[in-house]
Amino acid sequence: MFDKIKKAFGGSKEPVKPKAEEKVEAPVESQVPAEEKKASTKPRVGYIHLSGCTGDVMSLTENYDILADVLSDMVDIVYGQTLVDLWEMPEMDLCLIEGSVCLQDEHSVHELLEAREKSGLICAFGSCAVTGCFTNFARGGQQAQPKHESYLPINQLIKVDLALPGCPVSPEMIAKTVVALCEGDMDYLQPAIDWATCNNGCGCDVLTNVIRQGLCTGCGTCALACQTRAIDFVEGRPSCNIDRCIKCGSCYVMCPRSWLPEERIKMETSLNEEIGRASCRERV
Numbered sequence: 001m002f003d004k005i006k007k008a009f010g011g012s013k014e015p016v017k018p019k020a021e022e023k024v025e026a027p028v029e030s031q032v033p034a035e036e037k038k039a040s041t042k043p044r045v046g047y048i049h050l051s052g053c054t055g056d057v058m059s060l061t062e063n064y065d066i067l068a069d070v071l072s073d074m075v076d077i078v079y080g081q082t083l084v085d086l087w088e089m090p091e092m093d094l095c096l097i098e099g100s101v102c103l104q105d106e107h108s109v110h111e112l113l114e115a116r117e118k119s120g121l122i123c124a125f126g127s128c129a130v131t132g133c134f135t136n137f138a139r140g141g142q143q144a145q146p147k148h149e150s151y152l153p154i155n156q157l158i159k160v161d162l163a164l165p166g167c168p169v170s171p172e173m174i175a176k177t178v179v180a181l182c183e184g185d186m187d188y189l190q191p192a193i194d195w196a197t198c199n200n201g202c203g204c205d206v207l208t209n210v211i212r213q214g215l216c217t218g219c220g221t222c223a224l225a226c227q228t229r230a231i232d233f234v235e236g237r238p239s240c241n242i243d244r245c246i247k248c249g250s251c252y253v254m255c256p257r258s259w260l261p262e263e264r265i266k267m268e269t270s271l272n273e274e275i276g277r278a279s280c281r282e283r284v
Helices: 003-009 034-039 055-061 064-074 105-118 133-137 172-183 187-193 202-209 221-225 252-256 263-269 271-283
Strands: 044-049 076-079 092-100 119-124 163-164 231-234 238-239
Touching: 034 172, 044 105, 055 064, 055 092, 064 172, 076 092, 076 271, 092 105, 092 202, 105 119, 163 172, 163 187, 202 238, 202 252, 221 238, 221 252
Parallel strands: 044 076, 044 092, 092 119, 119 163
Antiparallel strands: 231 238
């Protein structure tokens, strides 16, 4: 199902095949319904929770009115601690990983590496998985697990194919991303692919990469996206209160000037042709 996308990521050209189910003897007159045969062709999606809250999986499970068609008709949820009664991790086409990874937690590290091995695509699901978010401030000594003190975004340990930042991720973003994956819509997925290797997760990144570069339009999207009200506007430009910033990256990701589709801009403005003519004139 995700063949085109896997090739774009440089992954395996062969789709991840589900394990063969045990055949159950049935009466001769009975036949397997056509719907069941069709269901086996659905992408197999799994979910793993590491370190962080469960806000992202709540977006997935408690917004069924938005995600009903996606979860029921387009994909099969085959793995997830709170979603599927299955202990052994199966092979998956797409694995959503929520939370950062704690280096002192051997189980989490092993589970993360196993997920990379058994998944065609890995999605960093939520800001903790993408940037570390509030787990960046952990130094150990907390209740329950006082020895857990080092937390990293998952792209520091494994290759991540795409990322969905947010604290939590909006259900609309989840639905549209899954639909784009199923349809092979690379134009829609390109920002998520770029975010997979991006560690910009602070209001300071908006200041450094957008405002100081003269790209800010003063639209206010960053302030609306900030859930801790760490961003305020001063003279029409955003200003970040570092004491309130949890480094979720929502401000930077939602900023319409933080990601520019260069290839599409060149294509629609014929910029490539102009560059080609200029280089020809220089050679002459």
